[in-house]
Amino acid sequence: MGRTGKIHSVETCGTLDGPGLRYVVFFQGCPLRCQYCHNPDTWKISDGKEVSVDEIMEDILKYKSFMEFSGGGVTASGGEPLVQYKFLEDLFKRCKEEGIHTALDTSGCISISNVKEVIKYTDLVLLDIKSYDVERYKVVTGVAATSTLEFARYLSDINKSMWIRYVLVPGLTDDFNDIKQLAYFISTLRNVERIELLPFHKMGEYKWKELGYEYKLKETEPPSQDMIERVKNIFKEYELNIK
Numbered sequence: 001m002g003r004t005g006k007i008h009s010v011e012t013c014g015t016l017d018g019p020g021l022r023y024v025v026f027f028q029g030c031p032l033r034c035q036y037c038h039n040p041d042t043w044k045i046s047d048g049k050e051v052s053v054d055e056i057m058e059d060i061l062k063y064k065s066f067m068e069f070s071g072g073g074v075t076a077s078g079g080e081p082l083v084q085y086k087f088l089e090d091l092f093k094r095c096k097e098e099g100i101h102t103a104l105d106t107s108g109c110i111s112i113s114n115v116k117e118v119i120k121y122t123d124l125v126l127l128d129i130k131s132y133d134v135e136r137y138k139v140v141t142g143v144a145a146t147s148t149l150e151f152a153r154y155l156s157d158i159n160k161s162m163w164i165r166y167v168l169v170p171g172l173t174d175d176f177n178d179i180k181q182l183a184y185f186i187s188t189l190r191n192v193e194r195i196e197l198l199p200f201h202k203m204g205e206y207k208w209k210e211l212g213y214e215y216k217l218k219e220t221e222p223p224s225q226d227m228i229e230r231v232k233n234i235f236k237e238y239e240l241n242i243k
């Protein structure tokens, strides 16, 4: 039956979280409380449904030909998949035995020593950097600055492919100095294939209401096209491949 873990849901034909068509597993549990989170229903590890690695693999294999044909694979997202790093390790190990590409969508907020094995079975890390600035990180995520930047450096040192993600929220993560420092930091890393600038949106707001949480960004609008271009230009100045 294999190890069991808690998941929120799966998406069988995702196109946003990594290359090609992806089977996306949304893991339950996250230590952060990002103001813009669109999956607050994944926060509590006590929620969600328990599944075994065998059960998920059985379902994944039904889509293997689509993944192969499109250059896709399996993505672990959430929530924070690394909260259940042993479960994830078993899942990705099985994927690699089947020759399936693996991507991990993470904020990197976990002790590196715990997740070295998982990373061995991960082809691509989609690393969400919430802010370069320590104080702002806390404002955005509700927790003290964590190990994201150290994690990025570790991935660089071991030559792991990365896509870096940055959510642009007017009035929260649009400080050009912070972004410049982040761009410089990323330019010192090896193997960053692209940077994805994700404009803030409110698609998850209704979930906050349903769960009885206070949504602090209800007055915040998505960034203008002008702001998006200006921020992209900062990354371009450091010759980074920004999408």
Ligand code: SF4
Pocket: 030, 031, 032, 033, 034, 036, 037, 038, 039, 040, 042, 078, 079, 080, 107
């Ligand atoms: S890390 Fe992701 S799942 Fe966790 S609170 Fe932030 S946006 Fe939500």
